[in-house]
Structure formats: C-alpha cells, structure tokens
Amino acid sequence: MPSFNIRLLESPEDMSLVEDLQRAVWPGSETDVVPAHMLITAVHNGGLVLGAFSEEKIIGFVFGFPGLESTPDGPRAKHCSHMMGIHPSHRDSGVGFALKRAQWQMVRHQGLDHVTWTYDPLLSRNAYLNIAKLGAVCTTYRRAEYGEMRDGLNAGLPSDRFQVDWWINTRRVERRLGKRSRPTLKLTHIARSGLHPLYSLQYRTDDLPRPPEHLPPLEDRLLVVEIPDDFLALKSIDFALARDWRFFTRELFEAAFAASYIVTDFVFDRAEGKPRSLYVLTHGESTLEQFE
Ligand SMILES: CC(C)(COP(=O)(O)OP(=O)(O)OC[C@H]1O[C@@H](n2cnc3c(N)ncnc32)[C@H](O)[C@@H]1OP(=O)(O)O)[C@@H](O)C(=O)NCCC(=O)NCCS
Known part of the structure; x- marks a missing residue:
C-alpha cells in the first residue's frame, strides 16, 4: 500500500502549500512559481489541482485546466496539464503515477477525452513515466517552447519540449492504468x-x-533511439555535451515527426548494469505490441 494519499486541493491554504512545493521542485526562480491566486481561479473554472500527502505534509502536486484545441470541426475542449512536481525526497515511489491516475479519473468525470502536456524529451524518468507507464504518445516537437527558463532544472538550454497526447478513454491507456497494468x-x-x-x-x-x-537515415517501420539515462547529471558535468544532445535530438525528432513517426513507447532497463533509456517510434500500422 502506498504511504501517501491524494486529495483535490481547493482552499487558499492548500494553494500556498503548492507554492512552497514548487520552490522545492524548481529552485532558483521565484517568477516561475504559479501563484495561489492563479491556482484558485483555475479550480473555480474547471481546473484541477491534486495534492499527494504523506503524514499530513504535501509531497507532490499536479495542476491542469481546461483548454481548447483546433480541429477541422472547430475548437474542441481538452485538459491542459501544466505542471507536476514531486518533492525530491519522495521521487521514484509511485507518487507521480498516482497523481496522474487521479487526474485521469477526474478528467474522465468531466467528460473530456484528451489531455496534453509538455516535457523535456531528454529527461528519461519523465519519458518513462509519460510514455511507458501512462501510455501518452507524441507527434509534436516544440522548439524553445518557454523561451529562456530561469529555474535550476532548466536554465541554460533551449527549452525544447515534446507535447504529448493522452487519449484517456482508449484501451491503450486503460491497459496501463487499470488494475492489471501492462508490464513495461x-x-x-x-x-x-x-x-x-x-x-x-x-x-x-x-x-x-x-x-x-x-x-542516420530514418528508414525502418520501427525506430529505437537511445538517450542518456541521466541527462541532468550529464548537463551538470559537461554543459557543451548537453547542448549537443539537445540539438541532435531536436534534429532527430523533428525529422521523425515530419516523416510521420509516432513516439509510442519507452524502455528503461537496468538489467545490464548500466541503465539504458530508449524511445520506440512507430510508423503507420507498425506497433511494438506485436512483439510483446
Ligand atoms: C517527473 C516526476 C514528476 C516523476 O514523479 P515520481 O513520483 O518520481 O514518478 P513515479 O515514481 O511515479 O515514476 C517514476 C518512474 O521512473 C523510474 N525511473 C527512475 N529513474 C529513471 C530514469 N533515469 N529513467 C527512466 N525511468 C526512471 C522509476 O523507477 C519509476 O518507475 P517504477 O515505478 O516503474 O519503478 C518527478 O521526478 C519530478 O517532480 N521531477 C521534477 C519536476 C518535473 O520534471 N516535472 C514534470 C514536468 S512539469
């Protein structure tokens, strides 16, 4: 049983806990903290702020709000998941997964079927959680999405992001979030x-x-592309190399998406000593499911 519980946050007091948690997750930039008044306004208008608590202390949150996307049939409602942060001392304990699972239930309850969010495609833990465990897919690469970022996790590199699509009523996602989840x-x-x-x-x-x-040329129906397993550590040791990775993967994913590949899976494997992190991209009807 997890040693934390999750609840919907609505009060000004709750929101100031979320402000403080943001400072612990993204240290170094006060201007990047989403303030309590914005969170309150969002939740009074269909937004969702969910908090994870352990022994009455907040250890994680996820925040999102309803948005509109353009479709050929006109604007369509979706949930825009803006931020998720887990206190550094509580990572890798399933808190992030549990918060997204609770968000999944709440957004379904609102009658929406699409959730989007962005993340840095070079962050292996985020990729594993978003793509492999939650079943999001990606066809959209956004260069320097947030301009120059100032917080301690993001400063210094172009803020390129994947925008992922989470089709929350699909079998793909239900299989991952249901009681008997699919092994990664x-x-x-x-x-x-x-x-x-x-x-x-x-x-x-x-x-x-x-x-x-x-x-290399992108020719196969399925592509497996490896990234560093700990990009933040690499960045702190060799910043120039981190930039090389940013520009290489930008070229790679932009070319792949232009050629109609879709990011559909992610492998994180510690079995051979050195951890390895690999995206799986599929083209057309090909899927790795056939190999499971
Ligand atoms: C990204 C983040 C939200 C994930 O939360 P979390 O509670 O640590 O996530 P979970 O424990 O549910 O899942 C993480 C998974 O990644 C795995 N993992 C750990 N290190 C990894 C790595 N280097 N590569 C791939 N997967 C890794 C964990 O083992 C875990 O999988 P498991 O449950 O199957 O063992 C959290 O790490 C965080 O707050 N990061 C900083 C802020 C951030 O990046 N926010 C998201 C963008 S707004």
Missing part, C-alpha cells in the same frame, strides 16, 4: 523482435554518452 517493455523485447537501436551511444574516457555525429 524491456531490452529483451527489443532484442527478441530483431530490432536494433538506430545508433550506438559513443563513449570517451569520461564515461559520458555522446550522440552520433550525424543523424
């Missing part, structure tokens, strides 16, 4: 399917993974 893919599934990563990471003496010099 591992390297053995990739190997068994006869697939090979599009490129191999290059290592020099510093043991930091480097992207290839040039983007």
